[in-house]
Amino acid sequence: MKKTAPSSAAAMLLIAACSVSAGATTQKPSKPAAPAATRAAAGNAAATPKAPVLYASRPEALQFADDLAARRDLDREWVRQAIGQARFLSQVPRLMLPPAKGTAKNWRAYRSRFIDPIRIRAGVRFWQENQAALERAEREYGVPVEIIVGIIGVETVYGQQMGTFRVMDALTTLAFDFPAAHPRAAERTEFFRRELEQFLSLSSRSGTDPFEPRGSYAGAMGLGQFMPSSWVRYAIDFDGDGRIDLFKSPSDAIGSVANYFRGHGWTPGMPTHFAVQFDPARLQLDDLLAPDILPTFSAASMQAKGAVLDTAGAQHAGPMALVELQNGGNPPSYVAGTENFYAITRYNWSSYYAMAVIELGREVAASR
Numbered sequence: 233m234k235k236t237a238p239s240s241a242a243a244m245l246l247i248a249a250c251s252v253s254a255g256a257t258t259q260k261p262s263k264p265a266a267p268a269a270t271r272a273a274a275g276n277a278a279a280t281p282k283a284p285v286l287y288a289s290r291p292e293a294l295q296f297a298d299d300l301a302a303r304r305d306l307d308r309e310w311v312r313q314a315i316g317q318a319r320f321l322s323q324v325p326r327l328m329l330p331p332a333k334g335t336a337k338n339w340r341a342y343r344s345r346f347i348d349p350i351r352i353r354a355g356v357r358f359w360q361e362n363q364a365a366l367e368r369a370e371r372e373y374g375v376p377v378e379i380i381v382g383i384i385g386v387e388t389v390y391g392q393q394m395g396t397f398r399v400m401d402a403l404t405t406l407a408f409d410f411p412a413a414h415p416r417a418a419e420r421t422e423f424f425r426r427e428l429e430q431f432l433s434l435s436s437r438s439g440t441d442p443f444e445p446r447g448s449y450a451g452a453m454g455l456g457q458f459m460p461s462s463w464v465r466y467a468i469d470f471d472g473d474g475r476i477d478l479f480k481s482p483s484d485a486i487g488s489v490a491n492y493f494r495g496h497g498w499t500p501g502m503p504t505h506f507a508v509q510f511d512p513a514r515l516q517l518d519d520l521l522a523p524d525i526l527p528t529f530s531a532a533s534m535q536a537k538g539a540v541l542d543t544a545g546a547q548h549a550g551p552m553a554l555v556e557l558q559n560g561g562n563p564p565s566y567v568a569g570t571e572n573f574y575a576i577t578r579y580n581w582s583s584y585y586a587m588a589v590i591e592l593g594r595e596v597a598a599s600r
Contacts, residue, residue: 288316293408296425304433314432314442318404321397325411327449328420339557339565339584346386346588347595355381355596358390358482365470365483373490374500380489382593383579387457394454394479395447403428403451403460427451430460454478455485458492466492496578497571504576504590505555505567506545514538520554525583527551527571534568541568555583 287293297315301308359366359381366377388394406424410417431451435442447453451460455478458467467476470487478485510517515538520529529537531546539554545568555569567573569583576586 285320286316287318287320287404287408290408293318293404296407300429300432304429304436306433306436310436311432314400314435315404315428317443319398319401320409321401321405321449324397324402324405324449325409328406329411329414336560337558337584338560339587340559340562342584343588343591347592351385351389351592352595352599354390354392355385355592356599358384359596359600362482362486365486369470369486369490373487373494373498375490375493375498376593378593378597379493379504379576379589380486380593381596382589382591383489383576384455384485385592385596386585386589387452388455391455391479391482394457395449395452397447397449397451398443399431399445399447399451399453400442402447402449403431406450424451427460430464434460434463455482456489456492458488462492466495492579493575496575498575499550499572502550502570502572503544503548504573504586505569506548506552507542508534508545508554508566508568509540510566511538511540521556523553525553525555525569525574525577527553527569527574529553539568555587557584557587 293315294312297311298308300306301311359377366380369375369380370377384390403424407421407428410421410424414420428451432442445453448457452458458478463476463478467478467484467488468491469476469484471481471483473481476484476488478488514536517538520534520537520539523529527550529539529552531541531548531552534552534554535541535546541548545552548568548570550571552568552570553574555567555573557565557567559565567587569586573583573586573590576589577583579585579589
């Protein structure tokens with residue numbers, strides 16, 4: 233799930249450990265079992281050299297638990313135990329802070345992190361093993377195989393790196409200890425509180441232990457790294473086995489990624505971007521970059537401001553944005569991004585991320 237051009241809050245999903253059978257989400261849950269963390273606390277205390285900091289000591293966290301239980305009609309004591317036994321992860325707030333001011337962005341360095349022989353070979357294997365599901369997702373949702381393959385490769389190296397943090401701990405830490413130094417601290421705190429609420433609601437409905445799932449430091453899970461709120465909206469049972477499993481079912485992950493993009497405005501058949509050059513005599517670069525990556529300009533208006541599009545771009549009927557990719561101390565790279573480029577940034581709010589997804593998918597396709 234996992235960003236970072238400004239935008240609306242984006243999404244991403246839940247997990248195999250919290251798989252919900254089709255139709256079960258509308259039933260009122262029975263009282264779930266106590267979290268394993270509560271059951272094991274007494275036995276672990278003597279063996280732990282340094283006791284973990286638990287949220288049971290935080291009145292605001294327990295008040296949130298009471299409010300959540302009332303809003304969602306959940307067992308109050310179960311919610312209090314779950315949140316109370318969550319551990320504060322000191323490294324997680326630090327990981328959420330943006331780079332220090334003055335840190336130069338570098339597209340070439342960023343690209344090299346995600347597009348390398350190991351990831352390409354893994355992508356070829358994933359494509360070969362899941363070709364039928366990938367092609368069916370493209371037919372049904374209009375999202376190209378290359379984009380789905382690119383997403384899952386960038387996010388988790390095709391399931392090899394799905395995260396090791398206990399999701400319950402990560403979400404609770406970010407819900408109550410999001411770093412105050414972050415420029416959007418208040419907004420992000422509310423986002424993670426909503427995600428924690430969705431996660432506990434899903435765990436309760438499925439009768440699973442909220443301390444079992446592992447994911448990223450931000451609480452994203454599965455092959456496609458979905459946050460809990462996106463599970464509710466976009467996760468699907470694509471392999472037809474009656475349950476949603478985004479950890480162990482590549483088909484479910486493939487279908488859910490495609491469904492996510494359709495839900496965020498993907499237009500079948502539309503390119504993601506076009507090549508662009510500049511006419512120095514007419515160039516109004518500040519004006520072209522002002523909307524950031526939000527598609528705003530027609531082909532004609534872009535060219536009137538000095539952006540020279542290739543033949544396909546000049547004929548494109550929809551809005552576009554000038555996307556700048558900085559290269560450290562070297563000149564930036566530019567493309568004209570379409571609404572489909574913007575749709576990829578709804579998965580992760582970064583133009584660098586979107587280009588990595590696009591180019592990894594192309595490299596895997598070319599290597600098959």
